Amino acid sequence: MTADTAPKILVVNDDPAIRNLVHRFLNQKYQVYSAADGETALALFEKLKPLLVVLDWNWPDTTGYHLCQEMQRRTNVFAIVRSPPHRRS
Numbered sequence: 001m002t003a004d005t006a007p008k009i010l011v012v013n014d015d016p017a018i019r020n021l022v023h024r025f026l027n028q029k030y031q032v033y034s035a036a037d038g039e040t041a042l043a044l045f046e047k048l049k050p051l052l053v054v055l056d057w058n059w060p061d062t063t064g065y066h067l068c069q070e071m072q073r074r075t076n077v078f079a080i081v082r083s084p085p086h087r088r089s
Helices: 016-026 038-048 064-074
Strands: 008-012 031-035 052-055 080-082
Touching: 008 016, 008 038, 016 031, 031 038, 038 052, 038 064, 052 064
Parallel strands: 008 031, 008 052, 052 080
Antiparallel strands: none
């Protein structure tokens, strides 16, 4: 499988450390794309049509639930892995 044919995964999280960690973990076998906000996430989702979205649930500009609804509205085949909440210091 070449990089061009590898399945696409979209990582949506406002924390750059989490985005980078998930990207490094999955980048060996998948094309991994990242978004730091809801607007970018929806634009990338439309453009890339990823196989999987790893989605943070709490956002400054929207909610994970809203993003999930919007993404499901835009496609009929969709999988989401919800990132567990973490405490911020």
